[in-house]
Amino acid sequence: MNTADFSQARQGLLQAMLPNSIAIVPAASLVTRSRDTHFPFRQDSYFQYLTGFPEPDAYLVLSNHTEYANGLSVLFCLDKDPEQEIWHGRRYGPKQAKKHFKLDMAFPLEELDGLLFDLIDCHQHLYFAQGHNPSTDELVFEILEGLRCAHKQGRRAPSCIIDIRVILDEMRLIKSDAEIQIIRKAADIACKAHIRAMTFSQAGKNEYHLEAEIHHEFAMHGAKHPAYGTIxxxxxxxxxxxxxxxxxxxxxxxxxxxxxxxxxQGYAADITRTFPVSGTFSKEQRQLYEIVLEAQLQAFTLIKPNNTIQQANDLVKEVITQGLIDLGILKGELAENIEQQTYREYYMHGLSHWLGLDVHDVGHHKVDGQDRALKPGMVLTVEPGIYIAPDAKVDRKWQGIGIRIEDNLLITENGYENLTQAAPKTIAEIEDIMANGK
Structure with missing residues (x-):
């Protein structure tokens, strides 16, 4: 991602806002881990999408007021401070930030209250994510009240407050070419990590040993953090x-x-693979695994523009249910089991979610009450599974077997691209790589 990509995102937002509008987007703050230490900083996804600015405690203000021909972009950020930078790292400061991130104006954070009062004044609409950042809520409503009380001085508060996420969530749902390239690279790194875990696995080692191998592979390729808690x-x-x-x-x-x-670079990969600790599937494991894999492959046939995730999920339910009936785990006819949702004891989650700056990325799955049609540029997961709890009321040979297979798919003009196909998932591939280590 470069500054032009973020500028394009800002322009897209400005054009989507109603005329004479102003938008306020806060950065994330540091989060205390314990006492005087913090968790590694992770930028707010909306702020990241619009700026690429990597520091905490900042604000982006955008205006499409008629006096700004191409819109106005203003950043408030922490000022340069040599003493603080010795302890906590370098800062851009307003002057460098304005130049590097191609913004119209930039000011020290301490000037926010006074200047934001003037910036909001006389705009008709205010866009921000109420409830997303409590300190921003407090700041914005205080300024609005001040503007309302200053009407005798010719001040005017916006008459309409609009949730900025309505626009940004739709924008983020369709990935740009630059975003796709990052997600593709993240997926490739994650595939390498899963392969590494497979080749490292053996009885007597611990689950956390595999977790460590995975995180090591992430970091060695420049992805310092997992996108979510590794399972x-x-x-x-x-x-x-x-x-x-x-x-x-x-x-x-x-x-x-x-x-x-x-x-x-803020973008997530999300892969699930299931494999035998010993390198060889048992008969029962193989039978259940083949059902899950077939369900995923059948779902793939419906992942294309104008179809819906729900269509694919309905097909997956049928494949899994019929497979469980064939093995005697479920009883009766397919239609009856589907109607009574008996499969939910063993397949209890959804098939898919959007993927992007958040692992469960933004974007509604329904539009006007109807399932959303897939469009080129969307990135989503496809992740069927079967989970038979250790205490499930089934034949003992099935108990304690959990299987999920998850891939990341990019919707293309004619279908999809599987971004995570490099991670082995057929039984033959898995057994071969675990036996030969390559």
Whole structure:
């Protein structure tokens, strides 16, 4: 991503806003980890999308008032401070930030209150994400009240407040070429990490050993952080959808489910692979795995423009349900089981979510009450699964088996591109790579 990409995003927002509007977008702040230490800083996704500015405690203000022919972009950020920079790292400061990020104006953060009062004045509409950042809510409503009380001085507060996310979520749903390139690279790194975990796995090691191998591979390729809490669930732990303890020993004969993706320049990958600790699937594991894989491959046939995620999910439910009936885990006819949703005991989550700056990225799945049609530029996951809990009322041979297969798909003009196909997922591929290490 370069400054032109962020400028284009800002222009897109300015054009989508109603005439005579102003928008306020805050950056993230540091979050305390314990006492006087902080979690690694992660920029707010909306702010990142519009600026690429990597520092905390900043504000972006945009206006399309008629007096600004091409719109106005203003950044408020922390000022240069040699003493603070010795302790906490270099800052851009307003002067460098304005030049580097191609903004119209930039000011020190301490000037925000006074200047924001003047900037908001006489705009008809105000766009911001109320409730997203409590300190911004407090600041904005204080300024609005001040403008309302200053009407005798010719001041005028915006008469309409609009949720900026309505526009930004739609913009972020369709990825630009630059965003796609980053997501594609993040996906490639995540594929390498899953392969590394497969080749490292063996009985007696711990789930956290695989987690460490994955995170090491991320970092070695420039993705310093995972996009979400890495899941390494072996045996019955694979049946806990968001299992992150990752502290149990790997046992011979068990499967291990790994749901892991890196974050690169703010963009997420999200891959799940399930494989045998020992390198070889048992008969029962193989039978269930083939159902999940077939369900995913069938879903892929419906992932294309103008179709919906729900269409694919409906097909996945049928494939999984019929597979469970064939194995005797479910009883009765397919239609009856679908109607009664008996599959939900073993497949209880949705098939897909959007992917981008957030691992569960923004964008509604329904529009005007109807399932959203897929369009080129969307990026989504496809992740069917079967989870048979250790205490499930089924034949013992099925108990404690959890399987999920998840890929990241880019919608193209004619179908899709599987961004994560490099991560092995057929039984033959998995067994081969675990046996030969390549």
């Amino acid at each position: 390494v669930g072996s045996g019955g732990n694979a049946c806990i959808l968001h299992y992150t303890e990752n502290n149990q020993a790997l046992r011979q004969g068990d499967l291990v489910l790994i749901d892991a993706g890196c974050e690169l």
